[in-house]
Amino acid sequence: MAAGSPYLRVTYAETNRILPEPYQRVLVVAIAVAVLVLPMVSNAYVIYLLNLTFLAVIGAVGLNLLTGYCGQVSLGHASFLAIGAFVTAILSNRYGAPVWLALPAACLVGAMVGFVVGLPALRFRGIYLAITTLAMHYAIIFVLTTYQANFGSSATAGISVPAPALGGYEINSGRAWYYALLLVSAGVVVFSLNVSRGYIGRAWVAIRDRDIAAASVGINVARFKLLAFVCSATLAALAGSLGAYFTGVVTVEAYTLELAIIYLAMIIVGGMGSVAGAVLGAVFMTLLPFGIERLFEALPHAWRLGTTSYGLQEAVTGVAIIFFLLFEPKGLIEIYRRTAEYFERWPFRYRELQPAERR
Amino acid sequence: MELLVSILVLGATNALLAAGIVIVYKASRIVNFAHGELAIVGAYVFYSAGLITQGQSLLLTIAATAAISALFGVAIYAALMRRLVGQPTFVAAMVTIGLAIVLKAAIVVFWHSKSVGINLTRQTLYTFPGGGRLTLVDVITVSCCIAFFAALFAFFNHTRLGRQFRGAAENPLLASQRQVNVNLILALAWGAAVFSASLAGVLFGSRSMLSPQSTIIGLSGLTAALVGGLDSLRGAVIGGLLVAAATYLTARLIDPALSEAVPFAILLIVMTWRPWGIFGTPEELNRV
Numbered sequence A: 001m002a003a004g005s006p007y008l009r010v011t012y013a014e015t016n017r018i019l020p021e022p023y024q025r026v027l028v029v030a031i032a033v034a035v036l037v038l039p040m041v042s043n044a045y046v047i048y049l050l051n052l053t054f055l056a057v058i059g060a061v062g063l064n065l066l067t068g069y070c071g072q073v074s075l076g077h078a079s080f081l082a083i084g085a086f087v088t089a090i091l092s093n094r095y096g097a098p099v100w101l102a103l104p105a106a107c108l109v110g111a112m113v114g115f116v117v118g119l120p121a122l123r124f125r126g127i128y129l130a131i132t133t134l135a136m137h138y139a140i141i142f143v144l145t146t147y148q149a150n151f152g153s154s155a156t157a158g159i160s161v162p163a164p165a166l167g168g169y170e171i172n173s174g175r176a177w178y179y180a181l182l183l184v185s186a187g188v189v190v191f192s193l194n195v196s197r198g199y200i201g202r203a204w205v206a207i208r209d210r211d212i213a214a215a216s217v218g219i220n221v222a223r224f225k226l227l228a229f230v231c232s233a234t235l236a237a238l239a240g241s242l243g244a245y246f247t248g249v250v251t252v253e254a255y256t257l258e259l260a261i262i263y264l265a266m267i268i269v270g271g272m273g274s275v276a277g278a279v280l281g282a283v284f285m286t287l288l289p290f291g292i293e294r295l296f297e298a299l300p301h302a303w304r305l306g307t308t309s310y311g312l313q314e315a316v317t318g319v320a321i322i323f324f325l326l327f328e329p330k331g332l333i334e335i336y337r338r339t340a341e342y343f344e345r346w347p348f349r350y351r352e353l354q355p356a357e358r359r
Numbered sequence B: 001m002e003l004l005v006s007i008l009v010l011g012a013t014n015a016l017l018a019a020g021i022v023i024v025y026k027a028s029r030i031v032n033f034a035h036g037e038l039a040i041v042g043a044y045v046f047y048s049a050g051l052i053t054q055g056q057s058l059l060l061t062i063a064a065t066a067a068i069s070a071l072f073g074v075a076i077y078a079a080l081m082r083r084l085v086g087q088p089t090f091v092a093a094m095v096t097i098g099l100a101i102v103l104k105a106a107i108v109v110f111w112h113s114k115s116v117g118i119n120l121t122r123q124t125l126y127t128f129p130g131g132g133r134l135t136l137v138d139v140i141t142v143s144c145c146i147a148f149f150a151a152l153f154a155f156f157n158h159t160r161l162g163r164q165f166r167g168a169a170e171n172p173l174l175a176s177q178r179q180v181n182v183n184l185i186l187a188l189a190w191g192a193a194v195f196s197a198s199l200a201g202v203l204f205g206s207r208s209m210l211s212p213q214s215t216i217i218g219l220s221g222l223t224a225a226l227v228g229g230l231d232s233l234r235g236a237v238i239g240g241l242l243v244a245a246a247t248y249l250t251a252r253l254i255d256p257a258l259s260e261a262v263p264f265a266i267l268l269i270v271m272t273w274r275p276w277g278i279f280g281t282p283e284e285l286n287r288v
Helices: A022-041 A044-069 A077-094 A099-122 A126-149 A174-197 A199-209 A211-216 A221-247 A257-270 A275-298 A308-327 A332-345 B002-028 B035-052 B058-079 B089-111 B136-158 B160-170 B172-177 B182-205 B212-228 B233-254 B256-273 B282-286
Strands: B124-127 B133-135
Touching: A022 A044, A022 A174, A044 A077, A044 A174, A044 A199, A044 A221, A044 A257, A044 A275, A077 A099, A077 A126, A077 A221, A077 A257, A099 A126, A099 A221, A126 A257, A126 B089, A126 B212, A126 B256, A174 A199, A174 A221, A174 A275, A199 A211, A199 A221, A211 A221, A257 A275, A257 A308, A257 A332, A257 B089, A275 A308, A275 A332, A308 B089, B002 B035, B002 B136, B002 B160, B002 B182, B002 B212, B002 B233, B035 B058, B035 B089, B035 B182, B035 B212, B058 B182, B089 B212, B124 B136, B133 B136, B136 B160, B136 B182, B136 B233, B160 B172, B160 B182, B172 B182, B182 B212, B212 B233, B212 B256, B233 B256
Parallel strands: none
Antiparallel strands: B124 B133
């Protein structure tokens, strides 16, 4: 027993705790309280932004399992989101399916599509896999575009989705959405934390770092790669399905390659291979464009050129990807880690030679 | 005949795009996802240069665009890619994706997403019996492509720098130990790639309107490069022609709406059947 020393960990249970340090537990409680109280004191616009953020968190955490932990670069994330959204829209619009049926069905279809899209990963690595998922993205979007074009009178406006109702209670106000999405995204975060620190997560990290070595220590590489694709696609379909209910309308135009890249940007900016990083990145990348918009509104009128603000909002994804890959490849979470470590060790400057992987 | 001309012209554009991707890939094992964006930005630069010179001097416009795009390529290498040496190549590929977004946004900021056409020449050389026309632009497109590839082959096979380039592509470390300036060669590769992208973009723009959506031609180029083999210049030509033939025939014989789906359909077929392409080396699969 390592009584008295919070840094010395001697059992697996101790090394595997999600929040090993006391201050982290305090921090999490503080964040939880803030998140619960926030909608009571903020206006509808802020709640709307936060709802978008929650949706992004679900998708980004899902992509992080695949790209961050398992190391499989996927450009097909937007198509998984689209699958989730379309299955939800078709089931609820055409067949009047309730949310408790449409949502799991969307996740199930997402999982199946993820399995199929993941099959090439058994053959390719790195860039070749990225190109394959890119082609898959276009193929899926093409199918959905054709479907939407033949949907009926409202084809160009998209497929409308009724507000979800659970047990007679309809989720339609921003605040109700806030708590619903908070619940789901918190569940997704806890799920990912548990998956990533267990056997599955360790297998994924081993495959990411060296797939041949992983196979040689008895990891079934094919199975775990496919599992990563299925998990990631399921969470993406969940985000897509919730997004469909949230916006109330589904159009294929919303699921561009840019969206997939924005999700990649989220996990790069936040920090690949870290659940907290994915959450941070999702928050950062969702709120940044709105921040830029605000900044432009604050500028004198003459500076507000028509398309410039819009262009800059688009550019910000690219700039963020380039900046973080060049200057802070481990993302925002690494900045937090450095700061935390500095205060943990203060006034000493001792650093672990090989820092333990942290969540 | 008319069919052949159309395929040849489209194939020439695809081959030029593919050549740029292949050059960068050969030199640095980086797949450039920003190639379509570079091409369209190059075309927009040409358009603006044409406005500045007020159509007085075509030569000046061409020279200015060529210089700007080649320098831009070198700048991309110096500012971005050079810093990523030693990291996994997919990190660099991700940076090119970021670059693609920035370039696309640049079109919005600087050209306000305006849909423009480049008026090189409207001259018709020959009218086919069916009503199709052979224009001067078609001839220029094909001859530019042939000239560019001829220059590349001459460079790689008959100059000292070209041989050094091939050496550096094969094994940068050994090449640098034999006094080859690998930095210079990589900068050269990026310069040539962006130059060829601009050339392809200008030729594309002189036949159809430019808009931010035209950046999708990068996908045709990438497909052409993959069909031919990412590390083969010969493959770029064949791949470009094959993709063009497939796209054009689908549009002509089946459904024009379907032709947009052709490049990625080919991409999927190639990836399952022969991922290293027609002329590529299978070992390449393990190098990225």
